[in-house]
Amino acid sequence: MKVGHDLMSLSEFNANKELMVRLKHDADLVRSITELARSRGIEAGSFTAIGALKSARLGYYDQKNHEYREIRVDSACELASCTGNISLKDGEPFAHIHAVLADEAGNTKAGHLLEGIVFAAEVHLRQLEGPKLERKYDEVTRLSLWDAE
Amino acid sequence: MKVGHDLMSLSEFNANKELMVRLKHDADLVRSITELARSRGIEAGSFTAIGALKSARLGYYDQKNHEYREIRVDSACELASCTGNISLKDGEPFAHIHAVLADEAGNTKAGHLLEGIVFAAEVHLRQLEGPKLERKYDEVTRLSLWDAE
Amino acid sequence: MKVGHDLMSLSEFNANKELMVRLKHDADLVRSITELARSRGIEAGSFTAIGALKSARLGYYDQKNHEYREIRVDSACELASCTGNISLKDGEPFAHIHAVLADEAGNTKAGHLLEGIVFAAEVHLRQLEGPKLERKYDEVTRLSLWDAE
Numbered sequence: 001m002k003v004g005h006d007l008m009s010l011s012e013f014n015a016n017k018e019l020m021v022r023l024k025h026d027a028d029l030v031r032s033i034t035e036l037a038r039s040r041g042i043e044a045g046s047f048t049a050i051g052a053l054k055s056a057r058l059g060y061y062d063q064k065n066h067e068y069r070e071i072r073v074d075s076a077c078e079l080a081s082c083t084g085n086i087s088l089k090d091g092e093p094f095a096h097i098h099a100v101l102a103d104e105a106g107n108t109k110a111g112h113l114l115e116g117i118v119f120a121a122e123v124h125l126r127q128l129e130g131p132k133l134e135r136k137y138d139e140v141t142r143l144s145l146w147d148a149e
Numbered sequence: 150m151k152v153g154h155d156l157m158s159l160s161e162f163n164a165n166k167e168l169m170v171r172l173k174h175d176a177d178l179v180r181s182i183t184e185l186a187r188s189r190g191i192e193a194g195s196f197t198a199i200g201a202l203k204s205a206r207l208g209y210y211d212q213k214n215h216e217y218r219e220i221r222v223d224s225a226c227e228l229a230s231c232t233g234n235i236s237l238k239d240g241e242p243f244a245h246i247h248a249v250l251a252d253e254a255g256n257t258k259a260g261h262l263l264e265g266i267v268f269a270a271e272v273h274l275r276q277l278e279g280p281k282l283e284r285k286y287d288e289v290t291r292l293s294l295w296d297a298e
Numbered sequence: 299m300k301v302g303h304d305l306m307s308l309s310e311f312n313a314n315k316e317l318m319v320r321l322k323h324d325a326d327l328v329r330s331i332t333e334l335a336r337s338r339g340i341e342a343g344s345f346t347a348i349g350a351l352k353s354a355r356l357g358y359y360d361q362k363n364h365e366y367r368e369i370r371v372d373s374a375c376e377l378a379s380c381t382g383n384i385s386l387k388d389g390e391p392f393a394h395i396h397a398v399l400a401d402e403a404g405n406t407k408a409g410h411l412l413e414g415i416v417f418a419a420e421v422h423l424r425q426l427e428g429p430k431l432e433r434k435y436d437e438v439t440r441l442s443l444w445d446a447e
Contacts, residue, residue, distance in 0.1 A: 006181035008171040015164050015275075018311040018426050020342065020383065022444040024304045032304035044169065046197065046273040048344070048381045050396040052359055060253045061201055063225040063268050071255040076361040080396045080408035081230040081249065081379040083197045085169065085271055096271065098199040098229045100249050100257065100379065100398050104358045106369040106407035108398065109255035110229035119361050120439050122383055122394065124344040126313075128167050141269050146171040155322045155330035162316040164424075193318065195346070195422040209402045210350050212374040212417050220404040230379040230398065232346045234318065234420055245420065247348040247378045249398050249406065258404035259378035277316050290418050295320040 009146050013044060013130035021123040029053070029082075029116035030097060033123065037086045037093035044128040045086035051079045051121035056101055058111035066142040073109050077101040079121060080108065086125075087133040089144055094135065158295050162193060162279035170272040178202070178231075178265035179246060182272065186235045186242035193277040194235035200228045200270035205250055207260035215291040222258050226250040228270060229257065235274075236282040238293055243284065307444050311342060311428035319421040327351070327380075327414035328395060331421065335384045335391035342426040343384035349377045349419035354399055356409035364440040371407050375399040377419060378406065384423075385431040387442055392433065 023032045029049065037045065058071040084097035100110040135144035172181045178198065186194065207220040233246035249259040284293035321330045327347065335343065352374055357366040382395035398408040433442035 006173045006176035006184055008173050010168055010170045010185075013167040013169060015167055015313050018313055018344075018424070018428075020309045020311060020344075020385070020426070020431055020444065022306040022308075024306050025438050027304035035304055036308075046167075046169075048197070048346070050381050050383070050394065052361065054361065058251075058255050060227055060251065060255065061268075062253070063201065063203065069253055073255075078358055078396065078409045080398050081381055083199050083230055083232075083381075085199070085273060087169070096199065098227065100229050100251075100406075100408055102356075102358065102398075102408035104360070104367055106356050106358065106371075106409050108249075108257045108406045108408045110249055110251035110257045111227045111255050119359075120436075120441055120443055122444065124383060126167070128169070130167075133169055138269075140174050143269055145269055146169065146271065155325035155333055157320040157322050159320075159334075160318045162318060164313050164316055195316075195318075197346070207400075207404050209376055209400065209404065210417075211402070212350065212352065218402060222404075232348050232379055232381075234348070234422055236318070245348065247376065249378050249400075257398075257406045259398055259400035259406050260376045260404050275316070277318070279316075282318055287418075289323050292418055294418055295318065295420065 011131050011133050013128035016127040016129045019125040023118045023121040027118050029118055029121055030113055033095045042086055042127050043088055043093055044133045045125055047084050047123055047125035049082035049121055049123040052119040053077050053079055054117040054119050056116040057114040059114045060111050073101055077103055087135055089135040160280050160282050162277035165276040165278045168274045172267045172270040176267050178267055178270055179262055182244045191235055191276050192237055192242055193282045194274055196233050196272055196274035198231035198270055198272040201268040202226050202228055203266040203268050205265040206263040208263045209260050222250055226252055236284055238284040309429050309431050311426035314425040314427045317423040321416045321419040325416050327416055327419055331393045340384055340425050341386055341391055342431045343423055345382050345421055345423035347380035347419055347421040350417040351375050351377055352415040352417050354414040355412040357412045358409050371399055375401055385433055387433040
């Protein structure tokens, strides 16, 4: 649905199953959630996660040059916040995830989660039922964004 | 419902629709969500958002002097975490939002979100159905807080 | 359910009530949510919270020495992000909570929330209905993790 005002798109869903998932030690959080969505046919969803990572790669999107810069976190950290959604990209379930990581002094690094090697991770994922929620190339940001026509 | 122990108030709701919303480039995230709630008559809700902002203004509440101090973030940043709720204030839907922002090195600024100019933003909002959830002036904090009588 | 790939366990729930709760001034957020779960018999759930704390104690899990290190935050701070879940530990509802705190300059400290003295706190908790979700001792991490057999 195209909407006026300050929204580019709005899609309406009904709640379906709620999954509580523990990820495998040494797995990549991003790949794990993507695989979970693909194996269960979850085409739309929303999730949070908490836990700890052994290492991670974060992304910062350079809004002028339109490219991701990578920030490496090479040491063990708490997964202090992790929020993500699942939608379709090129017809396949795709996970978009942001995270805040904290070191042993509580200091943080945050951004778009490119990879997170799991020490322990607990995910709450809500499967959503409704229209197709698809990412399409957006000229302005040069990112793949929701386009709910 | 007034409750004992460590709760000031507790209101019970049923889940209603789940909205997946993309906000408009250059819109203010706070105003966009407030408008969304008002235009759809959402009187209670909870949401998360991820994306990137062009700039933002954060608030820190000075608990002794009872006033907000403003923290300006004048550069492009990732919206690493964004959590908010919708309830009624003076009879109108009102959005209370906190956020964690990250710069190109992954370093963060966080607090109460006063304004966030959208580069790209994906919101998952859950509409809730139930009793009126209203903010009223609280003498102790001098903030408008939920008062579920 | 034991699952292959990158998951250790997955449990499927249905959404039940959604609670919007205001915590008491000066209460401990961790104890308040634990008491809420116990008093209402919530054995599985997921929540977010925003607000402000008077002080807090955060934990960082030392993945090599298998012990928590404590980070004290002795000043007033915004509860910029707070994500948690409820499951059973030794047969009782147990709250696992991570948080991101922000000071007056917007600078952050984050980690596992051990204690948070409430200035004002608004919690959105989703009660889940389904199988028992129990924490059991995990040899690899030496933490109590979900074991959904």
